Amino acid sequence: MAERMAIAKAAVEDLKFLNLKGKEGISQIYEFEVEMVSKDPNIDVRKMLGTNLTVEVETTTEGGSSEANEIANNPVVGSMKKMMKLAEEKAGEAAEVASIPRKVMEAAIGSVGSPQKPRYFSGRVRRFEMEGPAHDHSEYYIYKATVVAPLWFLNQGKDYKIFQEKSVKDIVKEILDKFNVDHEFKLSGNYRDWGFVVQYNESCFNFISRLMEHEGMYYWFKHEDGSVKMIIADDLSASETFPQYENLNYVSGPSQVGDTRELISSWRHTAQVTPSKYTVIDFDFRKPKTSLDTNTDNKLDGDDDIEVYEWQGGYQELADGDCYAKLRLEEFKTPQEYIEADTNARGVCPGYKFKLANHPRNSENIECLVLNAKYEISVHDYASGSVSQDNFETSFECLPTSIQFRAPRKTPEPKTTGPQTATVVGPEDGKPYTEKHGRVKVHFHWDRDGKKDGEDSCWVRVSSPWASTGYGSLQIPRVGDEVIVDFIGGSPDRPIIVGRVYNEDNKNLVDMTSEAHTTGFRTRTIDGGSDNQNFLLFTDKKGEELVDIQAEKDMKQFIKNDLFITVG
The missing domain is CATH 2.30.110 (Pnp Oxidase; Chain A)
Structure with a gap:
């Protein structure tokens, strides 16, 4: 140089x-x-x-x-x-x-x-x-x-986008590639595919951040000449030491004039109380009697039994819940013990490890992971002609590598503020497109990428006025219908259909300007015309009261006892 x-x-x-x-x-x-x-x-x-x-x-x-x-x-x-x-x-x-x-x-x-x-x-x-x-x-x-950092530019806009049957690693890679962010995965774990996950009115940075935090992934940056690479990891084994800075000496007190040694001049080791137990529970309608609650604890000596209990852990398999419970406990354990230090060593970088040497308290001479750093670097002033000494000072926090680091879940999950409407989609307009649970697929009005072919969303459950074991009411929304969608717990990842509405293309079953007194039901024969229908209509206009029934083909009645009909 x-x-x-x-x-x-x-x-x-x-x-x-x-x-x-x-x-x-x-x-x-x-x-x-x-x-x-x-x-x-x-x-x-x-x-x-x-x-x-x-x-x-x-x-x-x-x-x-x-x-x-x-x-x-x-x-x-x-x-x-x-x-x-x-x-x-x-x-x-x-x-x-x-x-x-x-x-x-x-x-x-x-x-x-x-x-x-x-x-x-x-x-x-x-x-x-x-x-x-x-x-x-x-x-x-x-x-x-x-x-x-290149990620800063991912935090300037907002988007709505649906991802289906992809792991968090796949989603993160897709978004980073879109923004040309150079990156490398150093993951030791295996990650499940998420059936349905939504980027909802949030920046790309917030979206991938909350997903990585949920899965226990974290990242740092490797700086090179003219470039920077994002390193994404989930285990301490992914961290390296900065060349020639594997060991750093502790020397207490201010340095002498002309002392050019690179050393750590202050070292403050702190422990604090954090939650020691984590319990999470979720529900899967396909296995309604299967318990999905799980918990884990790691209480330190003298700790209070502090529990964090969460509902809707974002999983549908108990094994995944066990994994997330372990990650959450590691997240709580990370700030239990940390070190604040000052140094003039030029190789102290977040994401990198080093080992302290020559501390008078031998238990402090340990390997640590640098968590964050604050830099002040200066050279003699060209403009003033000053011959002041060059300066490189870093204040940083680090964590003993005996503790597995987990980034805190600080990025909030977006919440919907109320129901919205969507259009039922599928291969053929006007027909039911469903599966054994009576669920349908929808196209949200904000979805710019959906092709409206039945692959736009996950299967969405449909509310009924009455639903019980083998009895209740039934009416499956058909392709093209406009439905009202709400979200369980306000989560965009958990839509549920709670109602249906008419619109200018899908008009009401009667002319509301002249027949608003009519109520009832009218169906449409699949593959039939507008006149092919079954209906049960009630006219409630004074003097014109009427019950109108039509069977498009056959009508069947089965009466197990008496039938009484009174006329007049």
Whole structure:
């Protein structure tokens, strides 16, 4: 890398890096504020939007290892480095320095502390600002960029979309591919297909986030030069260590002037009470007498017995419920124990692991997973000519790897605010399209992708005025009918038909302008014409009261005892 600790790589080449501030974390959209300068006052701020921007930060051979830190702070090595830099800057004036063979000096210093694979902070520009001249009479202009994860763009719109017979992995992949988000799955579990799941008036980001949270998946970002990859995992085995930063030393207190060691300077270990028992229950109408309730617990010593009980766990098989109960308990256990720390080590990244060393309390010298980090990075100021020391500071939270991390279910499931209408669909208009439970398929008016061919939705149960064992009332909505759909528990994934309505195409069975006094039932012969019908109609107009019955073909009566008919 160059003589500077960090440089910026943007769509405009002559932007020079000054500082970066920002946050990133597991299962979070990161955002960095990057300040740069340029001698060009005419950079088009609009053309920078959506472009890639990378900040490249120098790292060292051994990162935070004790051996590298000792050598890096050796006064002889430090003096030799200063002499080499002086020779480069003032070779003509420092003849005594320039006469020292450079190769001999480099060999003496060796590879320890030399630049290795850089640390990158990459993303796309969502906001770009030209702030103005750096100061009076300066030739530099200050520019500021807000750099975000590619997922940020998935959170800007909203959509309605139905997914059927797909796993969460399949759904996430489909959406990430649609937005060209580079990603990699590192999953150890097997995931069921969801029969019917709806993205309902929510952003693509919220949709995939709540599904991944439900299934116990989480993600972080691997930053590269000019690109970033989303890593999706469900187990700690998917996390790696950042090269040369496998071990980090703990050294308490402020560092001395000129101390270039990369270390952890503060380490605060916290434990707290969280729920210790999780119970979930659901209901499947196809197995109404089968219990789908399940629970699990993990009570710590001294903990209160705190239970979280949830209805509608989003499953129909008990084995799936057991799996979700385990995931929920791991979710509750994640914040039971965590560590807050500060470091100047440049290889501390969310999603990566490291091992602490040299803490006076031996039980703290453990392997941890970095959960989130807050960065402050700066270099000496081009615009002012300052020779201030480069700075890289990180405050972060981590979790002992003895605890399986689970992202909290913080993304709310959308709820419907009331019933809506839909159209019954199937292969042939005017005919029943159903199955053994009398369910039908519908096309929702908001569904832009449905073909109205019977594959638009799941099978939807139909409410009846009376439903019992082998008796009640029966009338299956036919293809083309408009029905009223509500949702069990307000969940878009659980529609149920609760009524039917007429519309301009499907008119009422009588002319309501002149026959509003008529009530009754009228059916239509399948494959017949408009006159082929059975009906039972009641006329309630004073002086014209009538019961009108028609059997389109035959009429059958079976009376087990008496039939009384009275006329007059």
